[in-house]
Amino acid sequence: MVTMSVWHVEQNPKLIEELGRVTVRWAALDLLLVRIASIALKNHPAAQSVIFGESNAGQARFRAFERIIGASFFDEDERSEIIAHMKELSRHYRARNALTHEPLEGTYSIEGKRFKFRLQFVARGGGKKDAALEDIQKHVHSVDEHLEALEAILDRLFERYEQVE
Numbered sequence: 001m002v003t004m005s006v007w008h009v010e011q012n013p014k015l016i017e018e019l020g021r022v023t024v025r026w027a028a029l030d031l032l033l034v035r036i037a038s039i040a041l042k043n044h045p046a047a048q049s050v051i052f053g054e055s056n057a058g059q060a061r062f063r064a065f066e067r068i069i070g071a072s073f074f075d076e077d078e079r080s081e082i083i084a085h086m087k088e089l090s091r092h093y094r095a096r097n098a099l100t101h102e103p104l105e106g107t108y109s110i111e112g113k114r115f116k117f118r119l120q121f122v123a124r125g126g127g128k129k130d131a132a133l134e135d136i137q138k139h140v141h142s143v144d145e146h147l148e149a150l151e152a153i154l155d156r157l158f159e160r161y162e163q164v165e
Contacts, residue, residue: 062093
């Protein structure tokens with residue numbers, strides 16, 4: 001049997017789908033960071049260790065990646081472009097955490113003679129915010145734009161710096 005709190009969420013499959021899209025995109029970003037750092041360090045195991053290291057969760061992962069890029073042999077334009085995308089993604093990280101970690105709560109209220117159901121994210125501090133599908137979709141779209149840009153950068157870096165024998 002499913003608990004009532006989970007049942008309310010599962011009655012909205014589109015919401016679950018969009019939350020899954022958030023998770024998939026941020027995981028893809030982590031892998032992309034490893035691939036770019038691998039070129040910068042010329043060492044894939046080291047890049048994987050730095051990005052996925054036990055002390056590099058969340059924003060710390062971004063800072064470790066930015067230090068690698070800042071110290072890399074990439075030209076200034078390449079470094080600046082990568083860092084600019086990371087700054088924008090950092091701004092989205094709080095929303096990412098809320099979408100992936102905050103529990104959802106279903107509540108009913110009476111408005112006039114009607115019951116109204118609301119599904120809300122519950123923040124650690126107790127604040128609540130409606131689980132708006134449109135907001136989640138905007139987040140996904142914005143992260144997509146940065147993923148696409150970083151993938152294009154990775155392609156250029158690979159062509160420029162990786163020797164295929």
